[in-house]
Amino acid sequence: MKKALTYLGLCPGGRYGKDVEKELFYYSKQSYHIMRFIICACEFVLIFLSARKTEGIFSAETEMGYFLLYAGMLAVTVAFIGLDILWEVKKFKRYTFYRNLGFVYVMLTAIWACGITLFDRFRGDGLTVYTYMLLMIAALAVLEPWQSILTFSSAFVVFSAGLPYFPAPAGEENIFYQRMNGFFIALISVVVSVYFNWYRAKNYKNQKIIDEQNKELSMANERLNREIIVDSLTGLYNRRYLAEIVHLRFHDSIDKMEKKPLACLMLDIDYFKQYNDTYGHQQGDECLVKISKIMKQCLPADTAKIVRYGGEEFVIFIFGCTDEQALDYAENLREAVEKSHFERQDTVQEFLTVSIGVYTGIPDSADNSEMRGFICKADEALYEAKRAGRNCVKVCGK
Missing domain, CATH: 3.30.70.270 (Reverse transcriptase/Diguanylate cyclase domain)
Known part of the structure; x- marks a missing residue:
């Protein structure tokens, strides 16, 4: 299907495919570094604040759940930061493999956001974490279209399936509306992710074409200038x-x-x-x-x-x-x-x-x-x- 449809024009291929893949790799490294820094900083702060509570971090089931989710996400993020450092030290050039690792991290982050949001229902906080985490992933992560669909649809399925087990103060009727809102947020995230990555790939491809044309033009101008100032018979200047x-x-x-x-x-x-x-x-x-x-x-x-x-x-x-x-x-x-x-x-x-x-x-x-x-x-x-x-x-x- 990839070869037949080339991801409906959303996947870089053809003559400039490898160049675009390389540029997306460098972009994905930067974007994942930003994402991991943000998540690490937030997890440290949340764990610190949880630990300072007078009643202790394990005084309630929900508090323990929050703590385990924070600690788990921090551990995962630190592990992926370690992989980034190894990647830099070894100077690996497997661009697609790195992006697939990023996809795994994004999936885990999206599921984690669902867990936090489900716990937030006990307090009536709504879809705040689910919303901003999915949109951050959509804006920063470098995903192929099928990865975007799989990531955000999985997040919605996990969130939707967990709703009955995390009752909100507003009652059961709140579940329907949160499912609907969760679905639309997931759908918007898919569209944003696919569009952003298509736009990046298109820009990199266009830039490569422009650079190549500029190089050819420069060479043509150089040849023309040489023909103008060089005697064709002797090869000396005129x-x-x-x-x-x-x-x-x-x-x-x-x-x-x-x-x-x-x-x-x-x-x-x-x-x-x-x-x-x-x-x-x-x-x-x-x-x-x-x-x-x-x-x-x-x-x-x-x-x-x-x-x-x-x-x-x-x-x-x-x-x-x-x-x-x-x-x-x-x-x-x-x-x-x-x-x-x-x-x-x-x-x-x-x-x-x-x-x-x-x-x-x-x-x-x-x-x-x-x-x-x-x-x-x-x-x-x-x-x-x-x-x-x-x-x-x-x-x-x-």
Whole structure:
């Protein structure tokens, strides 16, 4: 029946069933802790007050009955608190089993409430305990629909069956009205319990769906952002990244007053147009990919930002980099390309080479003009390297 009806839509199942069950487990732990604390506190107070009576706690049959019910419920509650502590120490993950234990405790609590209420009839107190205990259970306990029906219907049956044996001062005619009121309280408790637990399960399921959708949306946005700022051919950053992200690093450097040196390298593949004309654009694309991989290997990943600036031109910002370090990085990069011996027959060298211009300074402001100034000076050094015969490194102003 559970599989066929899935508790009339009141039981979590399907794709998110385990997640909802887990959330209900955590909720049930909290709710049962609250319930047990309330019951323990009340039982202690009632036992203490009973013990302080001048005539003694066993002076009357009803008083002894009350005392035994208080002591029994306190013992049961303490035992279940012990189980809670064991559960925490052992870190059990059997969520359904814990909720079934909670169901046993709830059943015992409901029967106990019936016993107290029956004894209250001797004093003409009505259904006070029966009412507030059943409604507390309905509001706090995590029960499946069949457990709710069984709990509250059992409580009503026990209460109804015991009424004739606990006569009230108002007489026998009071039994009918108390049965009717007890029935309606039990029925209301069932409805409240089923609705609350359905509502909790629905909320947990909806929250899981929302969290999953947010995660998927975040991943999609991340992919989209990456596609926007990454060059599809080389996997390096593009000029959009340069305008948005590197510019923010300039801001950070100024805002934090770091005053750390910043190196800008401009790299150009020598005679690349000629290489394209000779070997074709597909081979030219492969050349760009190879050079990009070498740059990633030779430059520090945490501080270097490599951007494909144009067709065969690349701009590299290295944050916190001194003049000497920048020159070393540039020379190592140039040598790595040269020693890779990417063959080409259209130049004297007969292999691919690169020219690099270097400029190092400390940014004075976070304006776009400051970043453009670094690029322009590195570009000047690059043209100096080209005029010097290519396949070399030149530093701006040196």
